[in-house]
Amino acid sequence: MVKDLFERIQNNKGPLGKWASQAEGYYVFPKLEGQLGPRMQFHGKEILNWSINDYLGLANHPEVRKADVEAAEMYGAAYPMGARMMSGHTNYHEQLENELAEFVMKEAAYLLNFGYQGMVSIIDALVTKNDVIVYDVDAHACIIDGVRLHMGKRFTYKHNDIESMEKNLQRATKLAQETGGGILFITEGVFGMRGQQGKLKEIVEMKNRYNFRLLVDDAHGFGTLGKTGAGAGEEQGCQDGIDVYFSTFAKSMANIGAFVAADKDIIDYLKYNLRSQMFAKALPMIQTIGSLKRLELLRKSSELKDKLWVNVNTLQNGLKERGFNIGDTNTCVTPVYLEGSIPEAMVMVNDLRENYNIFLSIVVYPVIPKGIILLRMIPTASHTLEDISETLAAFEAIREKLTNGTYKAIADKTTVDVS
Numbered sequence: 001m002v003k004d005l006f007e008r009i010q011n012n013k014g015p016l017g018k019w020a021s022q023a024e025g026y027y028v029f030p031k032l033e034g035q036l037g038p039r040m041q042f043h044g045k046e047i048l049n050w051s052i053n054d055y056l057g058l059a060n061h062p063e064v065r066k067a068d069v070e071a072a073e074m075y076g077a078a079y080p081m082g083a084r085m086m087s088g089h090t091n092y093h094e095q096l097e098n099e100l101a102e103f104v105m106k107e108a109a110y111l112l113n114f115g116y117q118g119m120v121s122i123i124d125a126l127v128t129k130n131d132v133i134v135y136d137v138d139a140h141a142c143i144i145d146g147v148r149l150h151m152g153k154r155f156t157y158k159h160n161d162i163e164s165m166e167k168n169l170q171r172a173t174k175l176a177q178e179t180g181g182g183i184l185f186i187t188e189g190v191f192g193m194r195g196q197q198g199k200l201k202e203i204v205e206m207k208n209r210y211n212f213r214l215l216v217d218d219a220h221g222f223g224t225l226g227k228t229g230a231g232a233g234e235e236q237g238c239q240d241g242i243d244v245y246f247s248t249f250a251k252s253m254a255n256i257g258a259f260v261a262a263d264k265d266i267i268d269y270l271k272y273n274l275r276s277q278m279f280a281k282a283l284p285m286i287q288t289i290g291s292l293k294r295l296e297l298l299r300k301s302s303e304l305k306d307k308l309w310v311n312v313n314t315l316q317n318g319l320k321e322r323g324f325n326i327g328d329t330n331t332c333v334t335p336v337y338l339e340g341s342i343p344e345a346m347v348m349v350n351d352l353r354e355n356y357n358i359f360l361s362i363v364v365y366p367v368i369p370k371g372i373i374l375l376r377m378i379p380t381a382s383h384t385l386e387d388i389s390e391t392l393a394a395f396e397a398i399r400e401k402l403t404n405g406t407y408k409a410i411a412d413k414t415t416v417d418v419s
């Protein structure tokens with residue numbers, strides 16, 4: 001007898017879905033309302049928001065809002081129709097690509113409708129079954145899913161671990177010599193959960209000993225790191241050694257879309273082989289023209305980036321001075337590691353939202369080890385120093401309640417069933 005396909009789905013909602021009945025609408029799928037920024041509405045009241053990736057505060061910047069509206073007025077949401085290759089190509093797309101390429105110091109760039117899909121397709125386009133992929137075990141889902149499409153061998157290395165990278169490069173080299181293929185090495189410029197930069201400088205240095213090409217997902221580095229904001233490669237002085245640079249518009253650019261940048265011959269190849277773009281409608285004009293404006297603001301001055309970093313440093317130093325463990329972040333991503341169970345974490349976040357009016361994201365097992373609670377904050381250029389002091393005071397208060405058992409007592413009374 002053939003089973004009904006939906007039987008499993010109805011009985012097993014998946015590792016996150018199983019929390020839905022307790023968590024939906026509050027811990028997951030919360031509705032943040034009002035204008036995007038540090039002060040938004042949640043469940044009808046104002047909260048101080050640390051959970052949107054609007055690093056430079058461009059989401060609600062008056063010039064950005066104006067550009068978006070003007071583009072919408074001029075072109076509507078449909079324009080252009082069709083894939084770039086067929087009928088969806090415009091001067092604006094080309095202009096944005098040229099400006100992005102210049103900004104990240106590469107010869108050429110190509111636009112992607114979404115970062116996630118774009119990355120999956122980039123990996124798919126760059127390798128054939130004879131090639132070998134080496135990538136960080138903590139890589140973003142878009143990298144993992146791109147690797148899933150690969151028909152050949154792949155090796156993961158321990159997160160940001162040079163020795164493990166080297167060991168896996170040796171294995172990959174041996175294998176590629178047998179298959180006659182090449183090696184694609186993939187890392188993130190910034191790991192978005194814990195805030196560590198990928199060890200790009202060391203990886204680029206390994207090119208002296210191993211023959212591989214380097215693809216970097218710099219979603220959190222673009223606009224926030226480096227002298228000009230060109231990202232983690234610029235910050236570490238090795239942008240040249242990145243063969244294929246990728247970033248989404250979903251963070252510093254406060255938009256939707258993404259891009260890939262590399263030498264011209266590689267971008268020319270991708271234009272004709274990137275299935276996520278060949279078989280999908282082009283990026284709409286609203287996003288394309290809107291991104292030109294955002295990039296103009298990024299290039300014009302470092303004011304927003306400087307403001308962002310004042311906030312990052314004030315928040316991170318304030319946390320460290322108060323004895324909080326923020327791990328080894330060296331970027332804007334600000335994690336706070338506490339010890340406790342998942343029910344305690346839920347009670348604590350509820351307390352933060354209801355009694356301190358602070359909204360942030362929590363990360364628990366299986367994303368991080370059991371018994372650890374990660375409170376993840378994204379400081380932006382729009383936050384104020386008062387926002388930071390308010391948050392630091394709240395953190396001291398919740399830590400006290402976590403350690404004196406207040407949250408455990410509440411959690412024990414309201415234990416959730418997630419079987």
Ligand SMILES: Cc1ncc(COP(=O)(O)O)c(C=O)c1O
Nearest residue numbers: 114115116140142192219248250
């Ligand atoms: C590291 C990283 N790569 C890729 C993506 C996907 O980008 P997009 O939201 O444009 O699909 C994200 C999330 O936005 C990300 O954090």
